[in-house]
Amino acid sequence: xxxxxKICGVTTHEALAAxxxxxxxxxxxxxxxxxxxxxxxxAAGEVSxxxxxxxxxxxxxxxxxxxxxxxxxxxxxxxxxxxxxxxxPDRVADIRKxxxxxxxxAFGVADSDDLAGAETYRGVADRLLLDAKPPKNGLLPGxxxxxxxxxxxxxxxxxxPWMLSGGLTPDNVGEAVRLTGTPxxxxxxxxxxxxxxxxxxxxxxxxxxxxxxxxxxGLATGSV
Ligand SMILES: O=C(O)c1ccccc1NCC(=O)[C@H](O)[C@H](O)COP(=O)(O)O
Numbered sequence: 001x002x003x004x005x006k007i008c009g010v011t012t013h014e015a016l017a018a019x020x021x022x023x024x025x026x027x028x029x030x031x032x033x034x035x036x037x038x039x040x041x042x043a044a045g046e047v048s049x050x051x052x053x054x055x056x057x058x059x060x061x062x063x064x065x066x067x068x069x070x071x072x073x074x075x076x077x078x079x080x081x082x083x084x085x086x087x088x089p090d091r092v093a094d095i096r097k098x099x100x101x102x103x104x105x106a107f108g109v110a111d112s113d114d115l116a117g118a119e120t121y122r123g124v125a126d127r128l129l130l131d132a133k134p135p136k137n138g139l140l141p142g143x144x145x146x147x148x149x150x151x152x153x154x155x156x157x158x159x160x161p162w163m164l165s166g167g168l169t170p171d172n173v174g175e176a177v178r179l180t181g182t183p184x185x186x187x188x189x190x191x192x193x194x195x196x197x198x199x200x201x202x203x204x205x206x207x208x209x210x211x212x213x214x215x216x217x218g219l220a221t222g223s224v
Pocket of ligand 1: 008009030032035036037038060062084131140141142143144145146165166167168186187188189190
């Protein structure tokens with residue numbers, strides 16, 4: 001089983017280069033104005049063009065209208081759309097059909113009922129992304145640097161590819177991979193020095209730690 005590594009919330013050429021050179025499989029770009037990682041369409045087009053096929057690009061949206069998706073798809077031609085809001089299975093299916101872009105659907109997890117909810121997207125989303133729930137009255141639905149109880153997903157087998165996120169860091173990603181057997185990891189805050197300030201050293205350390213765990217477990221590098 002391969003391990004996919006995603007670096008999310010990239011806003012600068014320097015962070016992008018660090019992630020690509022380190023060997024990340026997926027790069028996430030955030031389109032959410034309240035986020036310190038929000039990108040304009042023009043900036044997203046420019047930064048994502050520099051990926052040049054070295055990784056898959058992911059456009060992150062929250063409860064988007066078709067018009068917003070259309071603008072993002074035109075601006076950067078993402079390989080994936082990450083839906084990080086309360087999009088229903090019907091809405092996810094609709095977006096997938098309308099735009100013809102694979103969907104990474106995010107879920108907040110606090111207990112096993114949340115995992116059962118995620119499984120209802122089987123056959124609708126192309127990949128599931130398990131994240132911690134945001135704090136009550138928090139500004140951001142994701143990218144909060146919070147972890148959930150990983151033992152909940154020890155035997156998680158949703159019948160669809162999935163990824164683990166929420167509070168991952170260079171220091172804990174190896175343990176997370178070993179404990180959960182996840183086929184993918186996703187990080188944003190854990191490779192930052194402050195909100196939206198990506199650390200090139202932490203990006204390199206995160207990818208290296210994930211690959212070390214991958215090698216120790218005899219996994220392959222993620223083909224996404
Ligand atoms: O990053 C944001 O600002 C953001 C805003 C709105 C929705 C989602 C957002 N981020 C999601 C992610 O970066 C990750 O997919 C995931 O939540 C992990 O984040 P972190 O715990 O910070 O590593």
